[in-house]
Structure formats: structure tokens, C-alpha cells
Amino acid sequence: MSSRLSYVWLATRRGLGAGAAVGLLRAFGSPEAVFAADRTSLTTARDCPLRKVQVDALCDKNTDEAERILAQCAGDGIQIITLGDSAYPDRLRAIENPPVVLYVRGKWPDFDVMPGIAVVGTREATPYGLQTAEHIGSALGRAGFITVSGMALGNDGAAHRGALRAGGLTVAVLAGGVDVCYPPQHRGLMGDILLSGAIVSEYPPGTEPRGEHYHARNRIISGLSVAAVIVEAPGYRSGALITARAALDQGRDVYAVPGALDAPQSAACNALIEKGEAALLRSPEALVRTYSGLLPARSGEHRAPHFVKTPQKTHAARQTPRKTEKPAPPPPSVMADSLSGDERRIVELVQQGVGTPEDLIERCGLPAPRVMSLITMLEMDGILRREKGRLVIGCQ
Incomplete structure (x- = not known):
């Protein structure tokens, strides 16, 4: 057998x-x-x-x-990943009750290389919550993190869309089979996720979602992630709060987006912050800054950082800057002592006229997710900015 x-x-x-x-x-x-x-x-x-x-x-x-x-x-074409497979994420394997089998459609990211961050919230989302969830997903996607959520209406769907629009990776964890689209309104979103990310479930194909399945799947959402962000949650019976509890039980970091004192959709988030069970999330950039050290660092190995089953060499390893190119002296305000060597290298290339993320990945010799994370942090600090679709020095 x-x-x-x-x-x-x-x-x-x-x-x-x-x-x-x-x-x-x-x-x-x-x-x-x-x-x-x-x-x-x-x-x-x-x-x-x-x-x-x-x-x-x-x-x-x-x-x-x-x-x-x-x-x-x-x-x-549904991949089966068992608890004994190397493709099974170590972080998920470490929880108290990991799923024995995962069923996967799409491109399964290497969660042991690329950290996942869960972004969840209520189905009855407010415009503020939808905008915030999409903003968080977009920032995580640009920086190179995997945005993990449940593909539900409201905040979950907004987080997935934000990651997709930023060209990032996103994974949806379902409470039914990976071939069963629920809610049906998200058929288009499901197709978009499958183009560049993955749909995953512990339930066999054809399984219809059931109430108890949602509680179980929330532990997978948090288990795949280094941290969970609760955007909106109206009460302590909401799925987002169940995810937060699962994350706390698993020893994961939990963040909550604050809301108005009289906003019912933010009641549980504000309570989590008040009780010290969740850190107050002021901006998506704070997440990027906190967890950027978990992104792939410079390495001589040329395996693909994104997906488990599709090893390939990156362009970054094939070219090095031409020896004839000499970077212009950087302004003192740009090359501050606080910049790391990798950050300095990005700034030098931008000063040379390398203005797109794709070209920077090609030239700097770093993994693509690491480059995207550095660009995001340099933009946050005002050192880089975008002008007509190209990166330029922010202080110019």
C-alpha cells in the first residue's frame, strides 16, 4: 500500500x-x-x-x-501534499493538530522560504475595512510576502485582490473542496488566484463547505502564517476572531486594525487591542518592516524562491553589473549610515538609471522577493519614489 x-x-x-x-x-x-x-x-x-x-x-x-x-x-490536476511530504510547510506541521492531507490547486508557494501573513475580516465589511484590507494585501504582495486568507466576501476577498493587483502571491484556504467555489460570487477571484497562487483545503474534491469546516480551516489560515491581521470583526463569534484565537494558541503574532469607538464591525478588533491580545496595526508598512528579515536573503543557490514544485534559475544570478559602469557619488542624505548593504546597492543602481523593479532584479544579484521588499522599505523612507512608472531618488 x-x-x-x-x-x-x-x-x-x-x-x-x-x-x-x-x-x-x-x-x-x-x-x-x-x-x-x-x-x-x-x-x-x-x-x-x-x-x-x-x-x-x-x-x-x-x-x-x-x-x-x-x-x-x-x-x-489537484496536488496532494501529505504530512510526510517535504512540500508540507514546516510552520503548519508544527501546530497542535495539522491537517494530515492538503489538496492544492494552482501553484503552491514554498512557505518555508516565503513567509505568509494572514489577513482576515468580516463578510459585512465597511468601505473603510475593504480599503484597508486591500491596502494591506497590496503592500504585502509588493514586498514579497504570501497573503493568506479565506476567499470569503468582504475583507478576505479585498485582501486577495490587493495582493493580486500588486503582482504578489496569495493563497486561499477553503472550507470545502478546492474545486468548489464558495461563495459563488468569487468565481472570478478564484480564477485570478489560481493564475499566480493557490487554493488549498484539507477536504477532498467535491466536498461542500459546512459550518464546522470553517472553524477547522481557520487554524490552517493562521498555521500557514507568521502573523494574523484582523481587519474588522463585529463580535466574538465571527470567523476572523476564531482565526485570531487560533493564531494566539499557535504562538503567532496577532494584529488588529483599530476602528471608530461606535463602529460595530470594529468592536472585537478594538477589544483585542484593549486587552493586549493583539497589537495595534497602524499601517501595512509596519508589517513589512517587522517581518522583512524573514524574506529570502542573498544566496549563491539559484532555486526558485516562490514555488515548491517549479525550481528554476532566476535572472538575477545570470548577470552582474558591467565593470565600465561607475555609480555617481550618492548624496549624503540618501546614503545614510542606517542603510544596509543591499539597500545601498539598490540606491546605486537607481542612480545609474536602472528604473524598474524588473531591471533591478536582473542587475543586483538578489532574489526577486528580497528586491521588492527593499524597494518598498526605501519608498516608505522617502529614499526612492516613483515618477512616470520608474523609480528615482526621492530627494531629487
Whole structure:
């Protein structure tokens, strides 16, 4: 029996749940060993107490459903990533109850290289919330982070759109199968996400979203991310607050966008800040500044930083600046002592007339996400600015 088939078999046992499945893997060592276990072994498994209904499900060794799922995924181009695969994000694997199987459509980013940041909020979003969520997604996308959300109406969708419009990566975690678009109004958004990012779920293709699935999927949204940003949340039963609680339980940073004192959509966000459970988010740029150190740094390795299954060399490694080019002396106000070596290199190239992010990536020898992050921070500091679509020195 293949490992992949046994993982899918284990994940489809009725009434088991991710927590019990992970406990079984720890107790028996592999999904194949769990499959081979008899009733006595399952009943007496150390540190993994099971209810009778769970033992009964595990004693059902029929693999027809798992084989059907594997065949459907192969036919529909849906990638299956198991808890034992190298493509499974280490950050998600570290949570208490990680999903045993992930089903993925699109291009799966390498979360171990590119950090994800969750941006979630209410479906009943205000214009302020929609604008803020899109602004955050856009800033994260430009800087090279993965914007993670749930593709729901309101703030979630705005965050995805912001990342897409900035040319960034975004991943949507669904409460149903990755081939089931919910809400149906987001069919176009789902298609846009699939062009450059990914749709992921722990539920097999064809699964319709259910109420309890949303609570479970929120732990994946936070589990994939280094931090969770709550844009708007009207009350403590909202999905955004469930994501915040999951992030806190997982030891992740939580931020909340403040709102007016009498704004019902901001009530829970303001309460999180008041109780010290979430940091007040003043601007998306603060997120970029805080987590920029997690972005890929300069390296001699030329593997693709974005996607797990598509290694390719970057243009940045193929060219170096021509020896005949001599940078003009930089103004003292620009080349402050606070600039890092990489920041200085970006500024020097802009002074030489290299005015687009694509050309900077080609010339500076740094990974693309790192370059985009540096550009964003230099723009925030006023050192660079955009003029007619090109980067120029801000103080000129």
C-alpha cells in the first residue's frame, strides 16, 4: 500500500479528526502502520485514546474512497501534499493538530522560504475595512510576502485582490473542496488566484463547505502564517476572531486594525487591542518592516524562491553589473549610515538609471522577493519614489 494512499485513507476516516489522526501517526510511526493495526492495537495505543466509533472507522480497511480521490485528483490536476511530504510547510506541521492531507490547486508557494501573513475580516465589511484590507494585501504582495486568507466576501476577498493587483502571491484556504467555489460570487477571484497562487483545503474534491469546516480551516489560515491581521470583526463569534484565537494558541503574532469607538464591525478588533491580545496595526508598512528579515536573503543557490514544485534559475544570478559602469557619488542624505548593504546597492543602481523593479532584479544579484521588499522599505523612507512608472531618488 502506497504511503499517499494510506494518508488519504487515514484522513477520510469518519469521526476521526486531525488531532486524533496526528496522534495515531505519532503512536504508530506511519500511516501504513496505522492501516495495518488491528482493533486491539488501536484500542490500547499509548497516548492516543480513541472512542469506539473511531476504532470502528479505523478497522474498516476498505480503500475504495481513497483510491477514488487519488484518481480524481490526478485527472483534475489537484496536488496532494501529505504530512510526510517535504512540500508540507514546516510552520503548519508544527501546530497542535495539522491537517494530515492538503489538496492544492494552482501553484503552491514554498512557505518555508516565503513567509505568509494572514489577513482576515468580516463578510459585512465597511468601505473603510475593504480599503484597508486591500491596502494591506497590496503592500504585502509588493514586498514579497504570501497573503493568506479565506476567499470569503468582504475583507478576505479585498485582501486577495490587493495582493493580486500588486503582482504578489496569495493563497486561499477553503472550507470545502478546492474545486468548489464558495461563495459563488468569487468565481472570478478564484480564477485570478489560481493564475499566480493557490487554493488549498484539507477536504477532498467535491466536498461542500459546512459550518464546522470553517472553524477547522481557520487554524490552517493562521498555521500557514507568521502573523494574523484582523481587519474588522463585529463580535466574538465571527470567523476572523476564531482565526485570531487560533493564531494566539499557535504562538503567532496577532494584529488588529483599530476602528471608530461606535463602529460595530470594529468592536472585537478594538477589544483585542484593549486587552493586549493583539497589537495595534497602524499601517501595512509596519508589517513589512517587522517581518522583512524573514524574506529570502542573498544566496549563491539559484532555486526558485516562490514555488515548491517549479525550481528554476532566476535572472538575477545570470548577470552582474558591467565593470565600465561607475555609480555617481550618492548624496549624503540618501546614503545614510542606517542603510544596509543591499539597500545601498539598490540606491546605486537607481542612480545609474536602472528604473524598474524588473531591471533591478536582473542587475543586483538578489532574489526577486528580497528586491521588492527593499524597494518598498526605501519608498516608505522617502529614499526612492516613483515618477512616470520608474523609480528615482526621492530627494531629487
